[in-house]
Amino acid sequence: MSSIIVGHRGVAGTHPENTKASIEQAAKLGLKWVEVDIQPTQDDQLVVCHDHTLERCSDGKGRVDEHTLAELRQLDFGNWKSEEFSGEKILTLSELLGLVEQHGLSVNLEIKVDSRHQAPHVVDLLHSELIRSNLDTDKILLSSFSHQVIVEIAHHLPRYRVGVITEQLTQADLMLIDKVKAFSCHMNYEHVNQSDLDTLNEAKIQTWCYTVNDPSRFKFLSKVDAVFTDFPDKFSAIN
Numbered sequence: 001m002s003s004i005i006v007g008h009r010g011v012a013g014t015h016p017e018n019t020k021a022s023i024e025q026a027a028k029l030g031l032k033w034v035e036v037d038i039q040p041t042q043d044d045q046l047v048v049c050h051d052h053t054l055e056r057c058s059d060g061k062g063r064v065d066e067h068t069l070a071e072l073r074q075l076d077f078g079n080w081k082s083e084e085f086s087g088e089k090i091l092t093l094s095e096l097l098g099l100v101e102q103h104g105l106s107v108n109l110e111i112k113v114d115s116r117h118q119a120p121h122v123v124d125l126l127h128s129e130l131i132r133s134n135l136d137t138d139k140i141l142l143s144s145f146s147h148q149v150i151v152e153i154a155h156h157l158p159r160y161r162v163g164v165i166t167e168q169l170t171q172a173d174l175m176l177i178d179k180v181k182a183f184s185c186h187m188n189y190e191h192v193n194q195s196d197l198d199t200l201n202e203a204k205i206q207t208w209c210y211t212v213n214d215p216s217r218f219k220f221l222s223k224v225d226a227v228f229t230d231f232p233d234k235f236s237a238i239n
Ligand code: G3P
Pocket: 008, 035, 037, 050, 110, 143, 165, 186, 210, 211, 228
């Protein structure tokens, strides 16, 4: 089996993660899939950003959800990676979906919530955005570490495929996968074992593993359905 290579946060190894530049690089490399992280702003706009705070990937300070979209748009999300990306702006989910459509990509939207967020509210915002998008439902895979988010997605967005993310597969994950009829399980490649793969294969659940940045270090590479990577170039010879 040849695994799908998913550009993690676009192509995060060489481009500023979760930005337009990063998504465009994925398309340029010929990837079919990208993964991005989604979370709400203070004024309930969904934006593409991994951390709940701004310091690492922008010139801003504080929490994403303590800024309005207008405030976040003033920030530079590219310069931290390299001067050549200076001026890169935060993407809204709506802009991201447009980019994905424009480049004929498929996208895994990872929904990030923390203790400050109500899962039903965030999924409600997601619902509003997705119904406005022209992207086919089969080009979108929704995922989250949060079991509450997964349950809400399965209930309110039943037309979309859903992936349960976990560091290491647990009985609770398996119960959730069964309950929501998940499409896939996304596991940390460092903890995955043969028994996990057998269990999921038997249940006909796809196995996606993150974040594999050196193909030679993942012994199950040929046995899983997809891998997330910051460096898709390293997989070109085997894809
Ligand atoms: O969705 C797979 C992977 O992105 C999960 O971890 O922290 O990189 O969002 P993280």
